[in-house]
Amino acid sequence: MSLTQRFPRSRGWAAGGAVRTRFISASTKQARRTGTIARQLPARRQPGPSLLAMALLPRRFLCFVLAHHFIAATACHEAEYGRQIRERCLRPFKISMEGIGQQLWCDWDETMGTYGELTNCTVAVAENLTCYWPNRLVDEFFVAVHSHYFRNCSPSGRALRDPPNGILCPFILVPILVTLLMTALVVWRSKRSEGIV
Amino acid sequence: VTLLQILCLFCNRTWDGWLCWDDTPAGRITAQNCPDYFPDFDPTERASKYCDETGNWFRHPESNRTWSNYTLCNSFTSEKLKMAFILYYMAIVGHALSITSLLISLAIFFYFKSLSCQRITLHKNLFFSYVLNSMFTIAHLIIVVPNPGLVKRDPVSCKVLQFFHQYMLGCNYFWMLCEGIYLHTLIVVAVFAEEQRLHWYYLLGWGFPLVPASIHAVARAKYFNDNCWMSVDTHLLYIVHGPVMAALLVNFFFLLNIVRVLVTKLRDTHRAESNMYMKAVRATLILVPLLGIQFVIIPWRPENRLAGEIYDYIMHILMHYQGLLVATIFCFFNGEVQGALKRQWTQYKTQWGQRRREHCSTRSTSYTATSITEVPVYLYHHDSNNEQLNGRYVDDSELVALKCGETSA
Numbered sequence: 105m106s107l108t109q110r111f112p113r114s115r116g117w118a119a120g121g122a123v124r125t126r127f128i129s130a131s132t133k134q135a136r137r138t139g140t141i142a143r144q145l146p147a148r149r150q151p152g153p154s155l156l157a158m159a160l161l162p163r164r165f166l167c168f169v170l171a172h173h174f175i176a177a178t179a180c181h182e183a184e185y186g187r188q189i190r191e192r193c194l195r196p197f198k199i200s201m202e203g204i205g206q207q208l209w210c211d212w213d214e215t216m217g218t219y220g221e222l223t224n225c226t227v228a229v230a231e232n233l234t235c236y237w238p239n240r241l242v243d244e245f246f247v248a249v250h251s252h253y254f255r256n257c258s259p260s261g262r263a264l265r266d267p268p269n270g271i272l273c274p275f276i277l278v279p280i281l282v283t284l285l286m287t288a289l290v291v292w293r294s295k296r297s298e299g300i301v
Numbered sequence: 302v303t304l305l306q307i308l309c310l311f312c313n314r315t316w317d318g319w320l321c322w323d324d325t326p327a328g329r330i331t332a333q334n335c336p337d338y339f340p341d342f343d344p345t346e347r348a349s350k351y352c353d354e355t356g357n358w359f360r361h362p363e364s365n366r367t368w369s370n371y372t373l374c375n376s377f378t379s380e381k382l383k384m385a386f387i388l389y390y391m392a393i394v395g396h397a398l399s400i401t402s403l404l405i406s407l408a409i410f411f412y413f414k415s416l417s418c419q420r421i422t423l424h425k426n427l428f429f430s431y432v433l434n435s436m437f438t439i440a441h442l443i444i445v446v447p448n449p450g451l452v453k454r455d456p457v458s459c460k461v462l463q464f465f466h467q468y469m470l471g472c473n474y475f476w477m478l479c480e481g482i483y484l485h486t487l488i489v490v491a492v493f494a495e496e497q498r499l500h501w502y503y504l505l506g507w508g509f510p511l512v513p514a515s516i517h518a519v520a521r522a523k524y525f526n527d528n529c530w531m532s533v534d535t536h537l538l539y540i541v542h543g544p545v546m547a548a549l550l551v552n553f554f555f556l557l558n559i560v561r562v563l564v565t566k567l568r569d570t571h572r573a574e575s576n577m578y579m580k581a582v583r584a585t586l587i588l589v590p591l592l593g594i595q596f597v598i599i600p601w602r603p604e605n606r607l608a609g610e611i612y613d614y615i616m617h618i619l620m621h622y623q624g625l626l627v628a629t630i631f632c633f634f635n636g637e638v639q640g641a642l643k644r645q646w647t648q649y650k651t652q653w654g655q656r657r658r659e660h661c662s663t664r665s666t667s668y669t670a671t672s673i674t675e676v677p678v679y680l681y682h683h684d685s686n687n688e689q690l691n692g693r694y695v696d697d698s699e700l701v702a703l704k705c706g707e708t709s710a
Contacts, residue, residue: 266536267524275520276539279513283544286509287478287551290501294486 180235188233189245193225201253210257211264222249312352317369325352335374342374343381349373388613392621393442396435399624403428403435406632413641419496423483424631426506427476431624434469438621441466445529452528459529464518467541471510473623474545477592479506481552484582489562513544542596549593556586584630591626595619 200218201209208214226245230237266272310327319338325331332349335342350369351359361368407428410421445451445459452459479502486497517540525535559582595616603609632638 264525264527264532264535267520271524272536275516275537276543279516279540280543280547282512283509283547284551286505287482287548290479290505291482291486293501294482294497295490 180233182241185229185233185235186241188229189226192229193222197222209253310356312356312358315358317367319371320348322350322369327352327356328354335371339375341378343378346373346377384610388617389442389446391617393439395618395621396439396624399622399628400432400435402625402628403432406628409632409638409642416637416641419499420483422499423480423502427480428628430469430472430476430506431627434473435624437462437466437469445531452531455528463530464514467517468510468514471513471541471545472506474548474592475510476506477589478548478552480585481555481589484585485555485559488559513541517541546596549589549596552589556582556589560586588627588630591619592623
């Protein structure tokens, strides 16, 4: 499973999300300064204002109109989001991975369920805090998770590997030695059954 | 930021959606193995990405987007698949031919009681192990290999099949070793013609291969438990192949020792006898290197595409047509067997001709032609060979024991 499947919108986000973040933060600053005025604005908006009317409005008013729509959306507090995904999502993930065991971290069949839960958890927290998903924090979060848990995995991610040489060599050498001993035994016994030593 | 990064122009590490690409110096093509995300992507082929002289990743001229070259990953797949199918059918045909020829040989050995002796008993066991090996291989090739659903389900039965497959492989080569040990004991060690007890040979041929097969099963289950244990990319296979190679090596040295004894000790005294003994061991001497060669040259598959294909064909012929080779060399090319078959054929012909003549006319024929076949082979040869041989190494009945195996194979 490729990274794009884990982050279905990450490539699109990379282009548009950054722009959106900057726009949000710019209009947030404006909205905070003129918050009281913005809350009164809805009464002014008539259904179907003409483009000409909109163009005649001063630019600052335009910013306030637009900012109003984003007040609810920019309730995403990034530090809070980061704290919540670390507490509510990373902790059960850590426990689960410890339970699976370090040997099997690169085995996707074993870790798929836990990883999926981690992803869904970050989505749920984003919805709770009305953040966009995915976002820069989630991306950094997952890069950190990958660099800790999946650093040593091969590129295809699912290949099994031989045990270390300390275990492999005895497994191979012992049958060879037993073979040679058994052969010597048979040669010796067949010699003896001939009556000749 | 390292000094190298400051001094040299390079393309930044990037993720292109399928693979990660590391920092690459400008003007260089970097490559790595294709991923296995798609069924027609071949992980042995290479995907490449070009970092141009200005330090940017290559952009495809049509779309002007950064582009990695994955074209080699699936361009040869259909050809490789076709060749894999050819090799697959070749393997099945080879094993089927082997089973047929081996069963015919076994029928010949069991039917002609006159041929029976200890060496033929060892041949019968060898042939039987080859038959079982071929049957398990055919079962594996027909049931497991073309059935990805079964492999995905990974039932215990396909691992049991693989266990028996490895066991029969061991049996094959350990029975060859038994033949070598028997010849060695007979020629180099024996003085008296007392027949050897074959219990130890049965133990080595049928019983001992359980040991490497079991150790392989345990190690595979614990450390490399892939579906149906089908992967050949693991060094754990050497648990079975190592003892097989050791057996082949020991066999080879035994046979060299036999040849040395025959050449040095008998050359001066009885040239004729040493030639005869040489003929007796010739068949085994031919077979041992042939049967073992697949294990020696397997690691060195040539890189070149055409040479690699030729290599694959040769290896498959050596591996899957072995039963046919063994049956031909040990049975069909054996002078004794050919003589027995000819006698049987003349007997049938005269009997049939007899019946026709009796049916058609009243003439009677003599039965003398048919009486020769009833005389046991060893007596027949014993009468014609009344030399007394010198040396500790040869005796008349030993001669008999050897000759009953083969004289001119």
